[in-house]
Amino acid sequence: MHTVDIIVGMLGSTIRLSIPLIFTALAGLFSERSGIFDIGLEGKMLASAFASAVVAYYTGSPWLGLLGGIGVSIIFSLVHGYASITARGNQIVSGVALNFVAAGLTVVLGNAWFRQGGRTPQLANSARFTEIEFPGADAAREMGFFGKFYAEVISGQNILVYLAFITVPIVWWVVYKTRFGLRLRAVGENPGAVDTAGISVIWLRYRAIIIAGFLCGFSGTYLAIAQSASFINNMSAGKGYIALAALIFAKWKPIPVMFACLLFGFLDAFSNFMQGKSMPLVGEVPVQFFQALPYILTCVLLAGFIGTARPPKAGGIPYTKER
Amino acid sequence: MNAANAPLPGWVTFFLMPLLNLGTALLISGFVIWMIGQNPFEALSVLLNGALGSGMGIGFTLFYATNFIFTGLSVAMAYHAGLFNIGSEGQAYVGGLGCALVALALDQYVPWYVTMPFAILGAAIFGAAWAFIPAWLQAKRGSHIVITTIMFNFIGAALMVYLLVHVLKPAGAMSPETRGFAAGGQLPNLDWLMAMFGSRLGPAPLNVSFIIGLVMCFAVWFLIWRTKFGYSVRALGMSKTAATYAGIPYARTVIITMLMSGGLAGMMALNVVMGSADRLQVEFVGGAGFVGIAVSLMGRNHPLGILMAAILFGILYQGGAQLSFMMPQITRDMIVMIQGLVILFAGALEFLYRPALVRIFSRRQSLAEA
Known part of the structure; x- marks a missing residue:
């Protein structure tokens, strides 16, 4: 294989592996910036993956599948919101619980409806988000590195990939340039001040977690009906937690979130590529090392060795209006 | 008076509320069972019968409960210091390594009762070591312990898979696990305990770890409520600033508490690794930490509450296994979901019924006073 092929192939799979992380980490950003810890990203992703696969199977439309995924993800978000905003329960416990519920419920329902051990039936290509070929991609493939890059990285991705990269600047704009964004950042730092200004802390936080559910719906849908053609047991496989790590690694900021997700996606792609191969000087590096690397990097960052990561001050604390 | 902090009788807080929460979780589970076309009442009876209907069922229930006693104590220990340790899963996993290394070293030379104290130490030290870095980061660098312990769960899982696949697996073996332990590395079953109640344990792996778990319940209670260190832990949990002002060293208390928490989680490994599987296997913790x-x-x-809650989850686990066997439509995943609902209602929504209960009981109180 040519070096160019390897590099382009790796970049392509980096993009594909980063997309669910980007959506999920941006979802976490809204939730955590409003002061609600969200360990349940993983569960939301899984539940929406299942819902999108089921809806796409019955309707034959990927867009309705996406809608189903978003709907279920928002329902999970609202349960989390009810527990942590209205009932003032422990946000971490609520997230852990929802992850358990999603892991169990998806397989139980899948098994009862389709009898394939929790899997959903294989989808036809018309019910999926398939690759979009850009004009001139075929011709460009033969034209050196940039041509190949255009043909296999820029072109030939599904619509959700492009949506993810459009979402990043939109999120940046919402968080930093709108009134809602200002209030969102304020409520995660000092809800008391927001309340004093006459703005409802509760409604603001509910809106934040609904947006989180909305974005998680995209990542779950991407897993089930864009990257693959059916729902598989536990197909999120810890990606929700990696996204959480990426969010922290990016210090809760939208543009860095994208780069952190691309970095973690690249590590994933690189470890797939390196499986069974040996590196110069160090020999064969175990695949587990690459799997652990995102978490190790995040811990090193948290330790304050690469800048400082300061979480929103009011994160994890339920807001009580009066005592 | 504000409904949120109005006092309630002890039995309401400690028994009625958890019971109502549990009932709600089971109600929703029953609804899901009904939705997939099964009879929820039959399922409940199979579940209870499977968990408590025979000596073997009780043995399995208490075996699972033993896991949860250790991890529950681990979480509670940290919680008293105001620390939220969600890394018990990873600490138990790494604790298994300490336990297995001791068993592999000693099993062919000495009887189990010589191996056991070293295995307890090994499991506790390895579990504690895995809690040390998050604890140090929290104490010295202010990194949020919730986040670091999550990260360490994953780092631990990767480390253990690597060790099992590349280092500990005997040459030529297929599955990623250590060799089986000889008799000196196996904890004996508690047949006699069952015999005392005129029942038989059968193949259930209930073992000496259960008794160690009970001892640790007492030890944790004594430590938290009857020692100077326990006092400083609780003071820290109430208010960090007040505790620091009173001269309680923050960093040292945090680190020692987390080491104990990690050690308790690590000891869970005894029950599975030496008490039942007699080898170290991938993913042997299986969510017990969560x-x-x-x-x-x-x-x-509170250790007494933890003991009861652990038995409850033991019933769910064992009953669930029986359920998936007797009613094949209801797979083990149903139990994962029921667990999730119990965690949701008993944990995150624990005060769901509190306002209503306050209304009921304060009215009764005011009537009694009038």
């Missing part, structure tokens, strides 16, 4: 969070919350962070 269930520990629910157990600790439901048990109001």
